[in-house]
Amino acid sequence: MPTLTLVQAVNDALKTAMRRDPTVIHFGEDVGPKGGVFLASDGLTKEFGKARNFDTPLSEDGIIGTAIGMAMNGLKPVAEIQFQDFIFPAFDQIVSEAAKLRYRSGGQYTAPMVIRTPYGGGIRGGLYHSQSGEAYFCHTPGLKVVVPSTPEDAKGLLLASIEDPDPVLFLEPKALYRQVKGEVPEGFYTTPLSTLRTVRTGKDVTVFCYGAMVPVCSKAAEQAAEKGIDCLIVDLRTLLPLDEEGVLEAARQTGRVVIVHEAPRFCGFGAEISAMIAENIIEYMEAPVARVTGFDTPFPNTLEHHYMPDARRVLDAIEHVAKF
Amino acid sequence: MTIAEPLQVIAQDGSTAGFQVDLSNDALLHCYRTMLLVRAFDDVCLKLQRSGRIGFSIPNKGVEACQVGAASALEKTDWIFPSYRDFGMALYHGVKPVEMMHNMFGNDRDSARGRQMPVHFSFVQPIHFVSISSPIGTHIPQAVGAAYAMKLRGEKQVCLASFGDGGTSSLGFHSGLNFAAVWKAPVVFLCQNNGYAISCPSEEQTASESYAVKAKAYGMPGVIVDGNDLLAMRKVVKEACDRARAGGGPTLVEAKTFRMGGHSTSDDPTRYVPKELVESWAKKDPVARFERFLASRKLWTPEKGALLAEDCTREITAAVGEAEATPAPVLESIFSDVYATLPPHLRRQGQAAFDLAARVGDAAAGGGKFPL
């Protein structure tokens, strides 16, 4: 099996999908000859031609609106939004249109499409190249929201998203694009959506995380192990629809839960998990749920390392719930 | 409508064929020095970025005359809604290089206290140079709103909204131009057509015969100008400002210029810009053309130019020294300026961050680099 970085795995998934299905097309800003600002689409124009991988005018609203029309009419569009921070001009098309088309037409019209976009901090990108906006989209029935954290998952989940009959927002943790490497199976395979991945088994504390927070939590778990605390780490990898049973089961196993995300805390994804636990399995809990998140402020630049949860903060929360 | 050749005042040889220059010799030299200052700022920042002392910069080479010529048509009471490539507009109006350098280093004396990426400046003095936002086109309707306020109060001011060719595809471009024309707002829309939006060439950005022609559909004049000609830029923008001040409404100016460098320090333009195109534009260098013009008025010699350039480099280098020696923002800066008053939940989050740092140590800076 070849060893790929996460962004190479995305590139491999796109090539794999486009080779096996001529209706798959990929487009967005600077994805053509430049190969995308992160090189996720490197070589696609060369292999598949300009009709199947191309640059668009600078309009996210246009990108997503046209993708919906293509999806309605037999193509399988994979649209790149250059940074998740720039998705908001397309918010209307995503939230009002793609997510609701099946419902409002009683299934006569659908939008099977994928929106790929790099999200999250850690690259000194300041306010507008660092945000984690998953909560806005997880509040949108009709959408699926997927976040890989390993190269193998990036490929398998992207291929599953392209196969999926519903619109999928595929959030790529840009901090991990080149930071993580791993073996990736060749050719076509899918990793089923709405399934969890156990990163590490443990009996004392359950840590829920996704995307770029997975390696951070793994590091914190190693440090916790040195202190005699054994952590179970769960990579959520599909946020919507979430494997709720799996989440509750993992929480029940230890009765102590830490939830970690980069996005701000208030109304963040962690709040949903916390509510789910409170509603369903409060009697199994040995400690209050702890959340480690970005602050409820815009994303800073120079001090981004203070804003983003690090192993230091995660470990502190793990110790807190372990000792409670 | 057929768009004529871009308006030009200074021919490539520096001659102006009887054009009435409305600037004093000192003012012409100020324009020239500002272009050299942009160039020095640009060169120094590229080196700082290459050596890892700052994270990011935006090359300005080739577009200096476009910015400085346009800025020279504005009064200090006017407002600029800039794009991230408009260093020259700020410098022309007297923003000190060191103030910009504080932003490049994201230190505690940066007006945004290191919250924004480099090149996202914000100034209220000596001119309103409105806080730059990364999302393309969002500032265009905002300029129209600020101009409406000027009009409502009967002030004879204008707003200049500056954006690139890519910006014309944004939602903000459409709403901004539409509203401005309906309201006859005192705005000048400056589209700096530098050939590319990152890697996307103009032919793939629009099927219109020009960007200026779009003005017609909105109901305002559209003008094309040679963006590498400082005096032509000044003339066209000044006429647009005069009309706006007199109640005549907005104008769309398309300046044809060329971005000689990459989109940013992380871009490799050789992947998409044909070499011959760069070579053809190198011959039209805006600074060299202005030098030929100054020489024709006995205001420039190569020696004088070299001295001025050295002087500019010294000024920028001094700014680097000062900015680099200025400490990073303190932790509190993450939590301030979110609201006018700090709400309790942010006070708690800030306190928890301080406490944790005191208890288990500070967060370590990551090695993340800006890739775009």
Ligand SMILES: Cc1ncc(C[n+]2csc(CCOP(=O)(O)OP(=O)(O)O)c2C)c(N)n1
């Ligand atoms: C809404 C939005 N989408 C995408 C981007 C990413 N991006 C940054 S600059 C740029 C190209 C801008 O080109 P243009 O408007 O022509 O300005 P230029 O850089 O050429 O001056 C893009 C796509 C962005 N900043 N905002």
